[in-house]
Amino acid sequence: MSAIQALSRQLYQSKLPWTFEFNFNEPDYIEQYWTHLGGDLTFNRPINMMSLPSHFIHEPLPGASATLATISHQQALQYMSAQHLQQSFLLSVHQYLMQNIQNNIQLEHTAEHFQMSSATLKRKLKKHQTHFQAQLDQSRLHTAIHLYRVHGFKTEQISQYLQINDTTNFRRAFKRWSGLTVQAAQS
Known part of the structure; x- marks a missing residue:
């Protein structure tokens, strides 16, 4: 910085x-x-x-x-x-997830995109001391913050954008991703 x-x-x-x-x-x-x-x-x-x-x-x-x-x-x-x-593997995964965040992202589809099996993708992520769900959660958090800050989206709009069933589930997920409530993150 x-x-x-x-x-x-x-x-x-x-x-x-x-x-x-x-x-x-x-x-x-x-x-x-x-x-x-x-x-x-x-x-x-x-x-x-x-x-x-x-x-x-x-x-x-x-x-x-x-x-x-x-x-x-x-x-x-x-x-x-x-x-x-080359760019790092984690950056490649992050970019893929961010580009496809509105889709129903699955481990299998992500592995297929990188031309590897799901087990190989899991092993590669483990070597980087992470796992697929952590990377997906991080991408969703970054998208939510971007939509709040840059586009002024409301909680309901972000929930829909990320294809999370309802705002209550989104609020719970946001708290799990960031450790903060949606209100605390907006202030």
Whole structure:
């Protein structure tokens, strides 16, 4: 987070009003957070997140060049290909789950997508010290937070979006995923 904040400060040539949220208790050494991130910190949130006010979406980056961005992106892809770099397995699983979150995601379908058996997928996830349900729950939590924060969805709408039968079940699931109630996460 501090690297992204520093990069944005360099690119915009001014300090941006970032807010930071962490999914853990406030640490005893809070001074380090203040030094590197500033004072707009919130702890005990559902996910780790940093955000800017929405008007920054439409604010052009000083000195930005679409041509240079395209060339840089192409060069980065070429470098990754030449170095045989791949994204991590967990990131691939997370992206698949996020893209298919509105479908009835099953372990078997996910394994099939990655061209492996369900048992192999389970073993690979276990090597990463996780399991399929944990990854699915994390994807649902990230989707719910995104829908709350970015799109202003209500609890009922998110419940429908995630294909959870009713809002009571969604509220229970959200509490299990994040450790917080829906109301606490919205505040």
